[in-house]
Amino acid sequence: MSSTVPAAAHTPDRPSSDSVFDGLVVLDAATLVAGPLISTYLAEFGADVIKIEQPVGGDPIRAWGSMKGDVNLMWKSLGRNKRSATLDLRSPEGRELFRRMAQKADVVVLNTRPSTLERWGLDHPRLAALNPRLIVVHVTGYGAGGPYSDRPGFGTIGEAMSGFAHVTGEPSGSPTLPGIMLADCVAGVNGAFAVAAALLARHRTGRGQLVDLSLVEPLARFVEQATLTYDQLGTIPAREGNRWSISVPRNTYRTSDDRWIALSGSSPTIALRVYDAIGRPELKDDPDYADPHRRIVNRDAVDGLIAGWVAARPLAEVLGTFEGAGVAAGPVYDAAQLMDDPHLRARGTFVTVTDDELGDVRVQAPVARLSDTPGTVRHLGPALGADNETVYRDLLGLTGDELAGLRRSGVV
Secondary structure: OOOOOOOOOOOOOOOOOOOOOOOOEEEEOOOOOHHHHHHHHHHHOOOEEEEEEOOOOOOHHHHOOOEEOOEEHHHHHHOOOEEEEEOOOOOHHHHHHHHHHHHHOOEEEEOOOHHHHHHHOOOHHHHHHHOOOOEEEEEEOOOOOOOOOOOOOOHHHHHHHOOHHHHOOOOOOOOOOOOOOHHHHHHHHHHHHHHHHHHHHHHHHOOOOEEEEEOOHHHHHHOHHHHHHHHHHOOOOOOOOOOEOOEOOEEEEEOOOOOEEEEEOOOHHHHHHHHHHOOOHHHHHOHHHHOHHHHHHOHHHHHHHHHHHHHOOOHHHHHHHHHHHOOOEEEOOOHHHHHOOHHHHHHOOEEEEEEOOOEEEEEEOOOOOOOOOOOOOOOOOOOOOOOHHHHHHHHHOOOHHHHHHHHHOOOO
8 A cells, every 4th residue: 555645534423334434524633642643543444634744854763763764654554544635723824724633533633731722812712612523632731720720741751650650660769761652552542542532522413522641640540550559559559560469470481592472360360370380389378379369479489480480491492381281371572573473463463554654564453453443453553745726625625726826934
């Protein structure tokens, strides 16, 4: 597939059996990851997503992270199935065009500071006045309504303030931030779900609404074990490395051929199978090793037995033995090993898409597998402004001469 324009914008709510969100028009005017990821998920399931970018430079994600020549790799995946249209929202003319586009849209995704949106006249109350059916997703660092509402915020701050960094890392080490865009991605998943919920509500009521989404709260929900423990027991969980205070065994272990496996004994019956696998079946009758609560107290001894057994064997033997015993264990993969895994290859987890700029690119397919209306990757992220002509013609009926004038003035 090439990075050409997908189908033209559709009439909102047009029924179709082709895909879940066929007919849905989404204006993605957010930047970087969290907001744009919301619209990426919608685009995978059929929405006509129009990526609104500044005429010069575009979304900063186009220059962020790994590059192949002058092509950004992250943008190619994050921009999948979207149309790119340039528009200077800092100019009065650009904002007026955006308001006209919002009148034709179903969903608008923004991550500009609240005070800026209000000054520009693009805040939710004014957009809703133009289009009462519009769903406005506003992604900010901290969410609306509190003293931090207008502060700039990025995923790193969300990972810190959510409590995630506090419980991640070695006990004697510093709080640990992830090496991925975790807070943004968790917010993106929550935002896509919220849009689906808002669309269902609109189907019932005819009205759109505001989706107020922060970068702190979605990840804090994932770390809720810590806040529940503090609220009810008055204690604050500490960092435990790869261990977990409520489940033993649970750790990573190095094999004799310098590979690593992860093992989980979250289910009591599966935890006991580990002793059969490592040749110590008698421990299933020893309360210090068999009882879940006493096993937690005795976890250094449990970990030591498993680590010693694993360290004496290569990865293939360890995994084969554990699989034969019904133990939940798996290898710690790097990117190359992940993409070469036979199970993931059989499932088609990574698909090859032909791109105009990069040629064949392997990207991850849509995650959720819907049996009747599956998601697809039609094309990868297009060049900046590649779809200006079709977007402005489809949504606003602009002529070629009008669009040429907007280009000359720097509005698009």
